[in-house]
Amino acid sequence: xxxxxxxxxxxxxxxxxxxxxxxxxxxxxxxxxxxxxxxxxxxxxxxxxxxxxxxxxxxxxxxxxxxxxxxxxxxxxxxxxxxxxxxxxxxxxxxxxxxxxxxxxxxxxxxxxxxxxxxxxxxxxxxxxxxxxxxxxxxxxxxxxxxxxxxxxxxxxxxxxxxxxxxxxxxxxxxxxxxxxxxxxxxxxxxxxxxxxxxxxxxxxxxxxxxxxxxxxxxxxxxxxxxxxxxxxxxxxxxxxxxxxxxxxxxxxxxxxxxxxxxxxxxxxxxxxxxxxx
Amino acid sequence: xxxxxxxxxxxxxxxxxxxxxxxxxxxxxxxxxxxxxxxxxxxxxxxxxxxxxxxxxxxxxxxxxxxxxxxxxxxxxxxxxxxxxxxxxxxxxxxxxxxxxxxxxxxxxxxxxxxxxxxxxxxxxxxxxxxxxxxxxxxxxxxxxxxxxxxxxxxxxxxxxxxxxxxxxxxxxxxxxxxxxxxxxxxxxxxxxxxx
Numbered sequence: 001x002x003x004x005x006x007x008x009x010x011x012x013x014x015x016x017x018x019x020x021x022x023x024x025x026x027x028x029x030x031x032x033x034x035x036x037x038x039x040x041x042x043x044x045x046x047x048x049x050x051x052x053x054x055x056x057x058x059x060x061x062x063x064x065x066x067x068x069x070x071x072x073x074x075x076x077x078x079x080x081x082x083x084x085x086x087x088x089x090x091x092x093x094x095x096x097x098x099x100x101x102x103x104x105x106x107x108x109x110x111x112x113x114x115x116x117x118x119x120x121x122x123x124x125x126x127x128x129x130x131x132x133x134x135x136x137x138x139x140x141x142x143x144x145x146x147x148x149x150x151x152x153x154x155x156x157x158x159x160x161x162x163x164x165x166x167x168x169x170x171x172x173x174x175x176x177x178x179x180x181x182x183x184x185x186x187x188x189x190x191x192x193x194x195x196x197x198x199x200x201x202x203x204x205x206x207x208x209x210x211x212x213x214x215x216x217x218x219x220x221x222x223x224x225x226x227x228x229x230x231x232x233x234x235x236x237x238x239x240x241x242x243x244x245x246x247x248x249x250x251x252x253x254x255x256x257x258x259x260x261x262x263x264x265x266x267x268x269x270x271x272x273x274x275x276x277x278x
Numbered sequence: 279x280x281x282x283x284x285x286x287x288x289x290x291x292x293x294x295x296x297x298x299x300x301x302x303x304x305x306x307x308x309x310x311x312x313x314x315x316x317x318x319x320x321x322x323x324x325x326x327x328x329x330x331x332x333x334x335x336x337x338x339x340x341x342x343x344x345x346x347x348x349x350x351x352x353x354x355x356x357x358x359x360x361x362x363x364x365x366x367x368x369x370x371x372x373x374x375x376x377x378x379x380x381x382x383x384x385x386x387x388x389x390x391x392x393x394x395x396x397x398x399x400x401x402x403x404x405x406x407x408x409x410x411x412x413x414x415x416x417x418x419x420x421x422x423x424x425x426x427x428x429x430x431x432x433x434x435x436x437x438x439x440x441x442x443x444x445x446x447x448x449x450x451x452x453x454x455x456x457x458x459x460x461x462x463x464x465x466x467x468x469x470x471x472x473x474x
Contacts, residue, residue, distance in 0.1 A: 046305075050303055050305075084332070084337065086449070087328065087332070087337070087450055088328070088450070089449075090446055090447070090449055113293070113294055114294060115294050117294055117295065117297070117298035117303060117304075118294070118297035118298040118300070118301045118303060119297075119301065119339055121338060121339060122297045122300060122301055122329070122333075122338055122339070123293065123294060123297040125297075125329065125332060125337075125338050126293045126296055126297040126300070126325060126329060127293055129325045129328045129329060129332075130291065130293055130321070130325050133321070133324050133325060133328070134321075136447075136448075139447065187310070187313045187314045187317040188310075188313050188317075190317045191313050191316055191317040191323070194317065194323055195323070195326075195327055195330070196423060197423065197425055197464075198323070198467045199323060199324065199327035199464075199466065199467055200327075200410070200421065200423040200424075200463070200464030200465055200466070200467075201327055201330055201331065201423070202334075202409055202410055202411060202422070202423065204334055204409065205327075205330045205331050205334040205409060206330070208330055208333045208334040208340070209300065209326065209327070209329070209330030209333070209334075211302040
């Protein structure tokens with residue numbers, strides 16, 4: 001894609017208001033396009049067509065330490081960032097996290113990581129969310145050990161004692177079958193289950209997150225659950241000769257809770273772990 | 279378009295790409311690579327879930343342009359929209375004739391800005407709080423996303439002290455606790471069961 005064509009596209013979509021010239025900005029856009037595999041003209045054109053060019057222009061001017069650009073960034077986005085952090089943390093901690101992200105943008109040049117593939121506001125929201133969730137995780141690690149006695153991942157230890165060794169073996173079997181069945185699902189189906197059951201998104205929120213209608217999400221969710229149940233059933237019959245239902249009945253379910261977060265999330269499951277059955 | 283190899287499951291998180299995914303701007307190969315990563319990475323999944331909530335409630339903007347997501351969207355609205363409209367009108371007419379007269383909201387026109395999900399929830403005695411649907415079950419307000427048969431980690435919060443301590447740590451749970459003394463809510467990969 002010739003520089004002149006890139007410059008023309010930019011001129012249509014960007015308000016040139018800082019010292020970064022249209023040619024300099026076009027060079028930056030082309031460099032980003034090439035970095036993302038857009039070496040040929042059509043793919044470069046496609047890449048540029050997807051970018052939030054005006055936001056990228058603002059970010060580029062900021063990374064060149066233009067005072068007016070920083071002023072615009074601050075007045076347009078910093079209050080939003082502090083407010084957004086409050087979705088995850090109480091006010092004092094939220095402000096600290098947001099201010100730390102702002103300092104990162106400025107002092108450590110983190111704004112260079114913004115490549116215009118989303119709106120700048122969404123990118124800033126993503127960075128704040130990520131930092132706030134990490135901070136929350138760190139805060140939860142600081143909770144005194146004696147404040148949550150006998151509860152591991154929400155499983156009450158007193159209830160764990162109720163599971164007999166034979167049932168424990170069946171529970172482990174079921175868990176392994178669940179993991180194997182879930183692993184066999186396409187990633188998109190697995191993600192759908194995770195966002196709904198693990199993260200607790202509503203159908204409307206799933207619809208927004210996955211860019212499909214609520215009805216399509218609902219149908220797909222139902223189909224995925226059926227696929228998962230069928231796969232567990234097949235595995236159960238193949239491995240134990242019994243149905244998954246019979247295996248569950250043998251467990252006196254009503255007490256074990258299969259930990260979907262671990263099972264679907266692919267985290268390691270403690271081998272000696274017992275699960276509350278619901 | 280080549281995807282940054284930062285989105286491999288065991289690599290650092292590419293927040294630039296995650297933000298673009300949340301806005302539905304990626305082409306299909308990039309979109310699939312992000313899905314594969316997020317299905318494995320709980321940190322990115324949590325972040326994505328929060329972005330989805332924020333976009334749904336208007337705290338973050340919806341991007342104007344986004345390519346179709348194959349496999350889950352119907353691509354040609356010109357074809358299916360008139361058919362769907364006819365089916366909808368027919369179903370609505372049947373529903374009007376068939377519904378019993380003791381439905382409290384019958385005859386009320388749908389309020390502007392009220393979604394179908396909200397109307398159905400209201401009719402069935404449910405409540406929608408901060409985008410989540412709750413139904414009264416055995417004296418508890420239970421989040422519709424709660425599915426005990428699949429299960430996620432459960433934390434039981436008993437009494438006012440534990441409740442206040444938790445809300446100080448996770449303030450976004452506050453609107454749900456205002457439903458009543460007994461509430462079950464799924465939030466950020468955990469079930470919180472509030473008891474008096």
